[in-house]
Amino acid sequence: MTDKLHDIIGIGIGPFNLGLAALLEDTPELDAVFFDENPKFEWHPGMLIEGTVLTIPFLADLVTFADPTSRFSYVNYLHEQNRLYEFYISSKSMIPRQEYNDYLQWTAAQLEGLHFGYEVVDVIDHKDASNPHYEVVVKNTSTKNETSYFTKHVVMGTGSEPLVPSTMTGLPEADVLHTSRYMYEKENLVQSPNIAIVGSGQSAIEVLLDLLKEQENKEFQLALFSRSSGLFELEKGEFGLEFFSPDFVDYFHALSFKERNETLDTLGALRKGINPDTLRDLYETLYHKTIGQKEQPVMIQPNTEVQHLSKNQDKYVIHCRQWQVENSFEYETNKVILATGYKPNIPDWFYERFQHDIEWEDDKRYKVTRDYRLIFHDQAERDHYFFTLTNLEHSHGTAATNLGLSVQRNIQIINFLAEREVYPNRRNTIFQQFRMG
Numbered sequence: 001m002t003d004k005l006h007d008i009i010g011i012g013i014g015p016f017n018l019g020l021a022a023l024l025e026d027t028p029e030l031d032a033v034f035f036d037e038n039p040k041f042e043w044h045p046g047m048l049i050e051g052t053v054l055t056i057p058f059l060a061d062l063v064t065f066a067d068p069t070s071r072f073s074y075v076n077y078l079h080e081q082n083r084l085y086e087f088y089i090s091s092k093s094m095i096p097r098q099e100y101n102d103y104l105q106w107t108a109a110q111l112e113g114l115h116f117g118y119e120v121v122d123v124i125d126h127k128d129a130s131n132p133h134y135e136v137v138v139k140n141t142s143t144k145n146e147t148s149y150f151t152k153h154v155v156m157g158t159g160s161e162p163l164v165p166s167t168m169t170g171l172p173e174a175d176v177l178h179t180s181r182y183m184y185e186k187e188n189l190v191q192s193p194n195i196a197i198v199g200s201g202q203s204a205i206e207v208l209l210d211l212l213k214e215q216e217n218k219e220f221q222l223a224l225f226s227r228s229s230g231l232f233e234l235e236k237g238e239f240g241l242e243f244f245s246p247d248f249v250d251y252f253h254a255l256s257f258k259e260r261n262e263t264l265d266t267l268g269a270l271r272k273g274i275n276p277d278t279l280r281d282l283y284e285t286l287y288h289k290t291i292g293q294k295e296q297p298v299m300i301q302p303n304t305e306v307q308h309l310s311k312n313q314d315k316y317v318i319h320c321r322q323w324q325v326e327n328s329f330e331y332e333t334n335k336v337i338l339a340t341g342y343k344p345n346i347p348d349w350f351y352e353r354f355q356h357d358i359e360w361e362d363d364k365r366y367k368v369t370r371d372y373r374l375i376f377h378d379q380a381e382r383d384h385y386f387f388t389l390t391n392l393e394h395s396h397g398t399a400a401t402n403l404g405l406s407v408q409r410n411i412q413i414i415n416f417l418a419e420r421e422v423y424p425n426r427r428n429t430i431f432q433q434f435r436m437g
Helices: 015-024 074-080 084-090 097-108 179-189 202-214 246-254 257-266 276-289 348-354 403-418
Strands: 005-011 032-036 053-057 094-096 114-116 118-126 133-140 146-156 160-162 176-178 194-198 221-225 298-301 304-312 315-322 327-333 335-338 342-344 386-388
Touching: 005 015, 005 133, 015 032, 015 097, 015 403, 053 097, 053 403, 074 084, 074 097, 094 097, 118 348, 176 179, 179 202, 179 335, 194 202, 194 315, 194 327, 202 221, 202 276, 221 327, 246 257, 246 403, 315 335
Parallel strands: 005 032, 005 146, 032 114, 032 118, 146 386, 176 335, 194 221, 194 335, 221 298
Antiparallel strands: 053 094, 118 133, 133 146, 160 342, 304 315, 315 327
16 A cells, blocks of 8 residues: 555556646656556557558648647657658658557556556545545556555546447357457458458448458458448548547537537438548459459448347358348358447446446446546535546537547646646637537
């Protein structure tokens, strides 16, 4: 046990909390430590497919929107790696996924307050003490020993976890897997005669493209089943991107819960589409592979809901329903890749400790202030705060999971805790005006 009272303890070390740690390096009045159960920093290692890129420009790194001169910027990373000229000459603004992971690891290696291989197993709110604070119980994943750390404030950045429909669980992971494990199982997958993909988002198409390349050396059939009506582009227009701005988040957060949910429903093109370059690559690939009336290398089936999976000897049966014409059918395959998205990763201890102490919008979504604090029933009496960077789409809009806006979140948290403007919190950054007056 350590008796030291930290200013901040960060739970989880993904890009959001990593960016917070980097910006806190230049805020000496705030002492912070961060814990993550993984043995080292890795960003979606199961989807680091060669040639894939982020869907946001390189300026949306860990720090640039707060401090373009920071030594932790992506541009400085390129400079340190002697890759700045290559990136400049390539005339691209998007970061390769593999290089983004390397950039994050490069940043993490320079920060002393990060502790990997330590799982937060409990957080106790000592609200009745003479000095209210949180006790964070941390387990060493190697030794299983537990240690308590004490802090004035907590920042939960536990990210997301794979979303697997209940009708598709309990099957061998080598045969039925989420895209988050694709690179781990790829060698095994391409040995099979038939592979099916369920989903139609960015990850689904990236996996499909990668497997189409593998067909040049392996013989297997491909199929993609999508509940959506087609493969649609992500909105990349300038005015569409203004929805990923602090100004729009201000407007969105001020709406009622009902209005926020209705607004999210209208922003599907900003949230669920596929990078236009990825779709163009897919179309060009299919075009070239079918020259000379060659058979199409993949069956793409939209308007199709996969209801459940069953086993038939050494194969799996995908039970489908074409929802538009209400027609049911079955498809047999050897392997199934689930591109079914992610859900917020909320630790069990959170519900056990805080479920009845905080305010909720509904049974799954908690209330959050504009500056990312949970709202406690005794909020007016508190001076120790619980910040969250997880499960924010309902409160802060489609930008909640956007890497570019993560810097703005961290600016607000740091300025609030430091009680001064450490980093400028910019507004009037867009041309559209969402609110009158």
